[in-house]
């Protein structure tokens with residue numbers, strides 16, 4: 562927990578310095594966007610963040626938020642996800658030395674994170690067998706979460722072989 566707090570502080574300082582260097586001159590806007598970034602939770606869309614920021618300060622334009630997101634992605638401080646849930650690009654803070662993959666519910670759009678050492682190992686092995694040195698991967702699983710599969714089916718259940 563202490564490590565996590567230190568890591569968050571470090572990440573926040575790094576984010577602030579990139580934002581300052583790359584042209585977001587207003588200190589108060591920088592602080593506000595940072596506060597919202599840390600509060601909003603994982604896997605947010607640009608629209609989520611814009612709504613959040615503008616609720617606190619309507620003078621911050623959406624272009625500023627878009628520009629900030631872009632520069633943070635380019636600096637590697639934010640991860641960009643393209644999930645097949647039609648919500649567009651989702652963003653997530655990149656905490657170094659931390660890795661997880663995602664499973665997404667096709668009914669309600671819920672996104673859960675997981676880390677499975679066996680999958681990670683197998684991916685390494687596959688890459689090695691193909692003569693690749695693995696740099697990164699995205700692994701996304703799609704299905705229906707327990708809440709959604711418990712709900713009464715709207716259409717007749719397809720028979721499983």
Ligand SMILES: [Zn+2]
Pocket residue numbers: 660661662681698700
């Ligand atoms: Zn993984």
Ligand SMILES: [Zn+2]
Pocket residue numbers: 666667668669670671705706707708709710
């Ligand atoms: Zn669901």
Ligand SMILES: [Zn+2]
Pocket residue numbers: 603604653661662663674
């Ligand atoms: Zn995630």
